[in-house]
Structures are given as structure tokens and as C-alpha cells.
Amino acid sequence: MSCCGPSAELALxxxxxxxADEELLLASRMVGDGIRQTDLSVPSxxxxxxxxxxxxxxDALPRVEQARVNLSTKRVxxxxxxxxxxxxxxxxxxxxxxxxxLNDPDADAKDQTLTELIRALxxxxxxxxNIMGFSIAIWVGAEPETRIMFHxxxxxxxxxxLIYSGHVFFQSAWRALxxxxxxxxxxxxxxxxxxxxxxxxxxxxHGVHAYxxxxxxxxxxxxxxxxxxxMMRERARTAVKGLARLASRGALVVQDDGTHAYLPVDDIQxxxxxLLPAGERVPVDARVAQGxxxxxxxxxxxxxxxxxxxxxxxxxxxxxxxxxxxxxxATATAKNSFLAEMLRMMETAEAGRSVYRRIADRASRLYAPxxxxxxxxxxxxxxxxxxxxxxxxxIAIAVLIITCPCxxxxxxxxxxxxxARRLFENGIMIKDGSALERLAEIDTxxxxxxxxxxxxxxxLANAVxxxxxxxxxxxxxHSRHPYSRALATARQDRRLTPLVLSDISETPGAGLETHVDxxxxxxGRADWALNSSxxxxxxxxxxxxxxxxxxxxxxxxESDLRxxxxxxxxxxxxxxxxxxxxxxxxDGPVRDLAVxxxxxxxxxxxxxxxxxxxxxxxxxxxxxxxxxxxLNDTPALAAAHASMAPASAADVSRSAADLVFLHDSLLAVPxxxxxxxxxxxxxxxxxxxxxxxxxxxxxxxxxxxxxxxxAAVAMSGSxxxxxxxxxxxxxxxxxxxxxxxEPGAVASALSFxxxxxx
Amino acid sequence: xDYFYLIPLALVLGGLALGAFMWSMKSGQYDDLAxxxxxxxxxxxxxxxxxxxxxxxxxxxxxx
Numbered sequence: 001m002s003c004c005g006p007s008a009e010l011a012l013x014x015x016x017x018x019x020a021d022e023e024l025l026l027a028s029r030m031v032g033d034g035i036r037q038t039d040l041s042v043p044s045x046x047x048x049x050x051x052x053x054x055x056x057x058x059d060a061l062p063r064v065e066q067a068r069v070n071l072s073t074k075r076v077x078x079x080x081x082x083x084x085x086x087x088x089x090x091x092x093x094x095x096x097x098x099x100x101x102l103n104d105p106d107a108d109a110k111d112q113t114l115t116e117l118i119r120a121l122x123x124x125x126x127x128x129x130n131i132m133g134f135s136i137a138i139w140v141g142a143e144p145e146t147r148i149m150f151h152x153x154x155x156x157x158x159x160x161x162l163i164y165s166g167h168v169f170f171q172s173a174w175r176a177l178x179x180x181x182x183x184x185x186x187x188x189x190x191x192x193x194x195x196x197x198x199x200x201x202x203x204x205x206h207g208v209h210a211y212x213x214x215x216x217x218x219x220x221x222x223x224x225x226x227x228x229x230x231m232m233r234e235r236a237r238t239a240v241k242g243l244a245r246l247a248s249r250g251a252l253v254v255q256d257d258g259t260h261a262y263l264p265v266d267d268i269q270x271x272x273x274x275l276l277p278a279g280e281r282v283p284v285d286a287r288v289a290q291g292x293x294x295x296x297x298x299x300x301x302x303x304x305x306x307x308x309x310x311x312x313x314x315x316x317x318x319x320x321x322x323x324x325x326x327x328x329x330a331t332a333t334a335k336n337s338f339l340a341e342m343l344r345m346m347e348t349a350e351a352g353r354s355v356y357r358r359i360a361d362r363a364s365r366l367y368a369p370x371x372x373x374x375x376x377x378x379x380x381x382x383x384x385x386x387x388x389x390x391x392x393x394x395i396a397i398a399v400l401i402i403t404c405p406c407x408x409x410x411x412x413x414x415x416x417x418x419x420a421r422r423l424f425e426n427g428i429m430i431k432d433g434s435a436l437e438r439l440a441e442i443d444t445x446x447x448x449x450x451x452x453x454x455x456x457x458x459x460l461a462n463a464v465x466x467x468x469x470x471x472x473x474x475x476x477x478h479s480r481h482p483y484s485r486a487l488a489t490a491r492q493d494r495r496l497t498p499l500v501l502s503d504i505s506e507t508p509g510a511g512l513e514t515h516v517d518x519x520x521x522x523x524g525r526a527d528w529a530l531n532s533s534x535x536x537x538x539x540x541x542x543x544x545x546x547x548x549x550x551x552x553x554x555x556x557x558e559s560d561l562r563x564x565x566x567x568x569x570x571x572x573x574x575x576x577x578x579x580x581x582x583x584x585x586x587d588g589p590v591r592d593l594a595v596x597x598x599x600x601x602x603x604x605x606x607x608x609x610x611x612x613x614x615x616x617x618x619x620x621x622x623x624x625x626x627x628x629x630x631l632n633d634t635p636a637l638a639a640a641h642a643s644m645a646p647a648s649a650a651d652v653s654r655s656a657a658d659l660v661f662l663h664d665s666l667l668a669v670p671x672x673x674x675x676x677x678x679x680x681x682x683x684x685x686x687x688x689x690x691x692x693x694x695x696x697x698x699x700x701x702x703x704x705x706x707x708x709x710x711a712a713v714a715m716s717g718s719x720x721x722x723x724x725x726x727x728x729x730x731x732x733x734x735x736x737x738x739x740x741x742e743p744g745a746v747a748s749a750l751s752f753x754x755x756x757x758x
Numbered sequence: 759x760d761y762f763y764l765i766p767l768a769l770v771l772g773g774l775a776l777g778a779f780m781w782s783m784k785s786g787q788y789d790d791l792a793x794x795x796x797x798x799x800x801x802x803x804x805x806x807x808x809x810x811x812x813x814x815x816x817x818x819x820x821x822x
Contacts, residue, residue: 048796071793119780126776130769153765 022262023250024086027102034082035065040089040100045074050098057096061087073238076100117230120165121223127161128213128220132712135213139709144206151203154212162196165219168226184364184409187371191404192218198397209394214401214711221719222409229413229433232420236429236660251276251283254327265334276326278508279480281318285337286328288313292509293324294481299630299650300338302450302584304559305458306482308509318631318650323481324508339652342607342634346656349611349639358434360412363687364405371403378702395704401711402701403694407718411686414726419679422729427662428672435658438642439673440680441623445572446614446640448628449583449590453597454559455664456629456648458482460490461558468553472545474499475512475523483543484512486557511543522546526554559589562646563665569597571670575677577625582610584632611635627669629653644669675729682729686722693718 028038045054051069058067058078064087065079080087093100134150142150169192173185195215202210250264254273265283268274276282278293294306300318309315315328317337334340357365375396382392416433423430430436447453460469473491476484477498491498504514511524522529523545531549545552569579581601583590594601605613610628614636617624626633626640629649637643637656645657646664654660661668697714700706782788 048799051793051796052800069793070790071796072790115783118783122776122779126772130772133768153769157769 021085022252023102024089026250026262026264028086030082031079035079036082036086038078038080038086038089038102040076040078040093040102041074042069042076042093042098042100043074044098045069045071045076053096054093054098057092058089061089061092063087114227114230114234117168117223117227120168121220121227123161124165124216124220124223127157127165128217130157131213131216135708135712147208148203148206151199151210151212154210155200155203158196158199158212158216161216162192162219165216165223166192168223169219182365182368184360184367184405187364187368187400187403187405188218188222188409190372191215191400194397195401195404198394209708211401211708211711214708214715217712218404218406218715221406221716225410225413228417232417232430233432235424236420236431251280268330268334270330270332272330274328274330276321276328278321278323278325281320282315282328284317284330284334285332286315286317286330288315288326289329290327291324293326294322294509296320296322296482298450298456300632302448302630302632304450304454304585304589305557310509323479323506339631342631342652345607345611345635346638346652349615349635356434356438358412359437359683359687360408363408367405367408371400371405374403374698374702375399381702382704391704395701395706398704398706398711399698399701402697402706402714404715405690406715407690407693407722408687410719410722411690411726412683414723415679415682415686415729418726418729419675422675423659423672426668426671428668429660429662430672431658435642436676436679437683438623438658439625439676442577442625442642442673444578444580444617444622445625445627445669446580446582446617446636448626448630448633449581449593450559450585451629451648452627452633452646453562453565453581453593453666455562457489457560458486458557459560460486461556462554464553464555466494466496468545469494470496470499471516471521472523472553472555474501475504475514475521478504479506479512483555483557487555519547520549521552522549564667566597568666568668568670569599571667572673575670575673577673578622582613582636584610584630607632607635611639614639625669625673628657644672678729682726686725689721689725690718693721 024038028036031037042054045051048071051071054069054076055067058064058076061080063081063083065081067076067078069076076089076093078089090100131154134154138147138150166189169185169189172183173189176183176186192215195211195218199210199212199215202208250262251268252260252275253263253268254275255261260275268284273289274283274286288309288311290311293309295309295313295315296306297303297316297319299320300316306322309321309326314331317334317339378399379392379396382395383389386392413433416436419436420430420433450456464472469487469491473487473496476487478484478501499516501514501516504512506512507524507528509525510528511522513520513522513524515521524543526544529544529546529549530551542555542557544554572579579599581590581594581597581599582605583601583603584605584607585603587603590601590603602613610633614624614626618639618641623641626636626643627645628634628637628643629646631650631652633645634650634653634656637645637653642659643657644659644661645653647654647660647662649657649660659672661672693714697706700710787794
């Protein structure tokens with residue numbers, strides 16, 4: 001299958017296939033008969049060919065009972081016979097070009113709520129269609145005996161359906177009432193129950209009008225809205241959950257007797273000695289005891305270039321060890337580590353943020369008292385006018401049925417479902433409808449720099465001799481250091497064929513060394529690769545290539561800008577928003593980027609400072625959208641009015657953000673804002689339509705002219721109008737001709753040069 | 759009232775369809791709609807899903 005899977009070479013160059021067997025075992029579960037099951041998330045599955053390739057490759061492994069791919073959730077469930085170590089799933093998948101990572105076994109429980117909603121929907125649909133059949137016969141003009149019998153059959157169908165399907169609304173209404181609040185479900189429940197109760201009374205007394213069809217088809221329509229709303233959030237949740245988890249699950253601890261044990265993060269105590277291989281994240285705050293390596297702190301501090309780590313360096317949980325193995329000593333438990341501290345700050349920030357009331361709740365807060373008061377006044381009016389209790393009650397209930405907020409209940413979720421779908425097509429996941437409402441109100445956008453405006457990979461910045469690049473890239477292919485990857489990418493871009501090199505050795509924290517035709521080549525730090533006699537070392541150089549200590553070429557690197565950064569910022573500004581950059585990185589790189597983009601900036605901001613700045617802006621009456629990816633952005637994401645994070649963000653940041661965008665392009669930000677604003681306009685239109693319907697229908701009901709037929713037509717009609725209006729939502733459709741990202745061109749146009757860190 | 763029997767018949771048939779839907783949902787047939795659409799094109803015999811789809815297994819227990 002040529003359509004799927006990146007080439008093996010690319011997969012090797014870009015992935016971190018570092019999941020220990022112990023971790024796999026920890027994440028698997030027993031399913032009986034000595035069979036274990038492991039769920040892997042494989043985001044690059046996207047066609048039938050992928051299914052076949054993956055299933056046949058995994059089925060061929062020894063001890064694998066069955067491998068089954070789920071294309072919708074992009075997951076593989078593997079059942080294997082229990083033994084000490086699991087078969088090499090991850091490596092097998094890597095070999096055929098799929099990057100896999102572990103799924104949280106606990107988070108994978110079958111979704112009960114959705115199943116319940118769909119069942120309720122099916123039952124109410126069945127009941128509504130059958131009852132409607134009987135009702136039509138009655139409206140056409142049935143004999144009294146037939147009518148009474150049909151009423152009874154309708155009652156028999158309606159009663160269980162009402163109990164089964166209606167409990168979704170009744171429960172929610174009851175919860176609200178118990179806490180002394182109202183929500184949209186309160187008038188819905190009252191309307192539906194009263195319609196049923198009155199109809200039952202009429203049936204028993206052989207009356208003419210019964211509203212069984214109205215009460216059940218109301219439930220049916222509302223359940224459609226409720227189910228779609230839930231499915232939208234669920235889909236976004238699974239898509240976000242499917243992304244790689246970056247926090248480590250456990251670590252290899254050296255015990256007192258010298259043996260090694262893989263312990264879960266929560267069991268690690270201060271003072272324990274941990275072995276941290278290259279490519280793993282630091283599990284808890286720690287100090288380096290032994291070894292030399294380089295550390296990627298981008299997610300933790302916003303620092304964009306790798307930092308050196310030697311004995312004595314302090315590390316925060318979440319940092320990534322790049323080159324050499326380290327022995328580290330834990331200085332805090334997981335609960336007291338940097339990550340947990342960020343979580344605590346996030347909770348504080350969330351508590352400080354004013355509670356946002358959703359549009360639908362605000363509407364129902366006004367709506368319910370008005371409706372109930374109208375019904376009461378109608379009852380009193382008819383009592384005074386006629387003195388006929390039965391007639392007054394019937395008409396008052398008819399008012400409640402006709403005002404039952406069916407259209408109002410659909411007005412908001414329908415628009416938000418369509419909007420979420422639009423965003424989904426553009427690779428933007430939204431957590432819930434309230435985020436969409438908040439996003440529409442934004443007037444200030446604050447961007448983080450590292451990982452948000454820039455990508456988390458580096459790019460070769462200077463022009464070099466192709467032969468030198470070819471040699472350097474071929475050496476670099478043996479290392480996972482960010483500089484090495486940048487070199488390998490540069491070679492691929494320039495279509496140079498790699499050399500075949502043997503005997504390459506890596507000195508952690510220094511560089512790579514090889515021998516070609518009797519000469520020693522070194523690629524790495526200038527003071528390591530060059531002879532001391534080499535007087536002049538270019539200060540901007542990231543790494544140098546040296547032949548027997550003589551300088552051959554220098555390579556400097558810069559952060560790769562996210563595609564479309566400039567256009568995105570222009571579009572955001574043209575929507576009337578102020579743009580700011582706020583970064584934890586040093587002043588120089590932040591200033592260079594801010595000046596190039598023409599926006600204001602703050603550099604070297606601590607996590608507390610970020611969240612404080614957002615709070616200050618909010619206090620000044622601004623509605624802030626925070627776009628960030630790092631752990632240090634998490635409190636700010638939680639404090640902001642709305643927040644977005646790229647898919648490459650830390651787990652915690654992704655769960656703190658309201659929206660997560662999967663594509664590299666930063667255009668996701670203006671796109672999401674446009675969709676949110678359009679959706680907001682449609683929601684308001686829909687609310688107006690729903691109110692307009694009531695303005696026409698309520699007087700008819702108050703005057704006592706409503707029959708079950710009129711109620712059915714009016715309610716279905718208004719619901720359909722609202723749904724049709726929701727489908728008009730415009731905004732960016734799926735862009736089939738997305739221009740190939742040209743980060744190089746954009747970056748050089750901005751001449752945004754990162755200075756060497758050392 | 760000659761055709762009265764049609765009413766319970768219609769209700770029973772509708773009820774059967776409802777029951778069939780409930781059953782198919784419970785047995786996991788809607789878990790992977792996109793995958794099912796692709797699998798129908800595979801040439802070799804595809805085995806049916808296991809008795810219970812893996813995710814639903816009631817025996818699951820976390821170890822450790």
C-alpha cells in the first residue's frame with residue numbers, strides 16, 4: 001500500500017521508540033485464560049491498507065492471539081498469551097512505519113453515557129413514530145370507539161418510553177432543582193410530564209384531545225440534539241486522548257541491593273537513584289549524580305535550545321534527556337514535582353476565573369419563569385372567565401406544551417455540533433460548546449513562543465557546502481540529538497544521498513566521531529572537535545565538522561517557525577484582536593521574533609508570572625485567548641477566558657486547553673475564531689427564531705385554540721427551522737489544496753536567528 | 759375491526775427492529791464504522807470479531 005505509512009527511514013528519524021517492556025506490561029490487563037490485552041494508539045492508521053498491514057504483521061508475532069485495528073479510534077487491541085515479557089509490538093509497528101504509543105487502560109472503558117443516550121433515542125424514535133401513526137388516524141377523523149382504543153394504545157407505548165428515554169432530562173432537572181437552580185431541562189420535564197399526565201386523564205375520561213405524540217416527539221427531537229452534542233465532545237476527547245502521552249509512567253530505580261526495578265512514578269521517593277536512558281523524560285524532580293548529556297527543556301521552561309547536564313545539575317519533571325544515559329537522584333516525590341506544582345497552580349487559576357454561564361442556561365433562566373407565569377395567568381384568567389376548572393387546567397397545560405422549549409433546546413447544540421464538525425475537518429478539536437461561546441468573545445490573543453509560534457524541531461540555518469553536509473548528515477543519522485535530526489532533514493531536503501559509514505561513536509554532550517579513509521572526522525561542539533590551536537571559533541556556530549581537528553564546516557540552527565505564523569497573526573489582528581507574545585525563553589530570541597512579527601512581547605516570564613499576567617488582563621476587562629504548549633503555560637491556559645494548545649503540547653497543557661489543533665499550521669487559531677464567531681451569530685439567530693415562534697404560538701394557546709394537531713405541527717416546524725438554520729454555518733471548509741508548508745522560506749524571510757545557547 | 763390484528767402486528771415488527779438495533783449496538787457492531795467499510799474490501803477471509811469485542815470484556819482487571 002503506497003498510500004500509507006511514512007517511509008521507514010523517516011519513521012526512524014522522527015520517532016522515540018522508547019517504551020520499556022515493563023511499561024507495556026504495566027499498561028496491559030488480564031482478560032482471562034492467561035491472555036493479556038494491550039491497547040495501543042497508532043495515530044497514523046488511516047485506510048484499509050493500514051488495517052491489513054498492521055494486523056498481519058502483529059498476528060505473525062509469536063504468542064499473539066489476535067490483533068484488531070479500530071480505524072475510527074485509530075487504535076490496535078492486541079491479545080497475547082501471558083509470559084514474562086510482551087512480544088515486541090512497538091518495534092514491529094515501527095518497522096512497518098507506524099509510530100505507536102500506549103493508551104491509558106483506565107481511560108478506555110466503554111462509553112456508558114453515549115450508549116445510554118443512543119438507546120434512549122432509539123426507544124423514543126420507535127415510540128414517537130408509532131404514536132404519530134395512531135394520532136394521524138385520530139386527526140383524520142376516527143370513530144369515538146376507535147379513538148379511545150388508539151388513545152389507550154398510545155398511552156401504553158408512551159408510558160414506558162417516557163420513563164426510559166425521559167430520565168435523561170428528569171435526572172438533570174431534578175439535580176438542578178435540588179440545588180435551587182433551574183436549567184433548560186426543568187421546563188422540558190414539566191412540559192413533557194404534564195402533557196402525558198393530562199393525556200392520560202383525558203384517555204381515562206374518554207376525552208377528545210390527547211397529547212401523547214407531542215410529549216414523545218418532543219423527547220425524540222431533544223434527544224437528537226443531546227446525543228449529537230455528546231458525540232461531538234466525545235470525538236474531540238478521544239482524538240486528544242489518542243495523542244502521545246509525554247509524562248512518564250514509571251522509571252528504572254536502582255535498589256539498595258543493586259538490582260534494578262521498574263517502579264510507577266507515584267512510588268518514587270526522594271533519595272532514590274534512577275537510571276534515565278537517552279530519549280526518556282525525567283519522572284520526578286531530580287539532581288544528576290553521574291553522566292553527561294543534553295536536556296530538552298522546551299516543554300518545561302520554554303527554552304528552545306538543548307541545555308547541557310552534568311553531575312549536580314537540577315532537573316525538573318517533564319524534561320527530556322537527549323543524548324547520554326544519566327544517573328539521577330530524586331529530590332521530590334511525584335506529588336511535589338514541577339508537574340504537580342503546575343497542576344496545583346492550574347487549579348488555583350481556574351478557581352479564580354469567573355464562572356462562565358452558557359448562553360442556553362442564561363436563556364432558560366429568563367425563559368422558565370416567564371413561561372410558567374404565563375401558564376399560571378392563563379389558568380387564573382380562564383377560571384375568572386368561565387369558572388370551569390377542567391377547561392382552565394387543560395388550556396394552561398396546552399400553553400406549557402406549546403412553550404416547551406424544543407426549539408430552544410436544539411437552538412444551541414445544533415449550531416455547536418455543526419461548528420465542531422467544521423473545526424474537526426480542519427484538525428481542531430474542541431472540548432465543549434461553552435469553549436466555542438467563550439472563543440467568540442475574545443479580544444486579546446497571547447501566544448507562547450517555544451513550541452507554539454515555533455515548532456519543537458530545529459532547522460539548519462546557514463548555507464553549507466553539500467559535501468560537508470552529506471558527511472555530517474550521514475554521521476548525524478546515528479544520533480537522536482535535535483541538531484542531528486536537523487542535519488538529517490536538511491540532507492533529505494537537498495536530496496543528497498547518504499554515505500554508508502561504519503564505526504561511529506557518540507560522546508554524550510560533545511558530539512560524534514568517525515573514521516573515513518584514515519582521517520578522523522568529528523561533528524559536535526567546537527571546543528571538542530577542533531584542535532586547541534584553532535584560534536578562531538565562530539560564535540554563532542551550533543556544531544562544527546572537523547577533519548583531524550581542522551575546521552571543515554560550521555552549522556548553525558534556528559527554531560523552525562510554525563507554518564503560516566505571519567498570516568495567522570495578521571488574520572487575528574484583522575479580527576480586531578490585540579496580539580502579544582509571552583515566553584519563558586531568554587529576551588534575545590523572543591525580541592527578534594516579536595520585532596519580526598511586529599507585536600509586543602514579554603520574555604523570561606515564570607509560570608506564575610504568565611498566569612498573573614493573564615489574570616491582570618482579565619481584570620482590566622479583556623477577554624484573553626492563551627495559545628501555549630508547555631507545562632509552564634498550563635496555569636495561564638487555565639486562567640485565560642479561552643485557550644488553545646497544539647497537539648505537540650504537554651499532556652497537562654492539552655487537557656487544560658479548550659481547543660487542541662493537530663496540524664502544524666498556526667492558521668488554526670484564526671480559523672477557530674472565525675468559526676466561533678459565525679456560530680455565535682447563528683446561535684443568536686436561532687434563539688430569536690425560537691422566541692419568535694413562541695410569540696406567535698402562545699397567544700393561540702392562551703385563547704384555547706390549540707389542538708394536538710396544531711401542537712405537533714408547530715413544534716416540529718420550529719425545530720426543523722432551527723436545525724436548517726444551524727446547517728448554514730459557513731467558515732473555513734476543509735482545504736484540499738493546503739499549500740505545502742515552507743517553513744524555511746518563512747523563517748528566512750523573517751531572518752529570525754536563534755543564538756547559540758552556550 | 760376485521761384488520762385489527764394489523765395493529766399488534768405492526769407494533770411487534772417495530773419492536774423487533776428496535777430489539778435488533780439494541781442487540782447490534784450492544785455487540786459492538788457500531789464501534790468501528792470506518793473500519794467495517796474498509797474490511798469488506800479485503801480479499802482473504804476475515805475472521806469475525808471475537809464473541810465479545812475486546813474493549814467490553816468484563817473480566818478485565820488491572821494488574822500490579
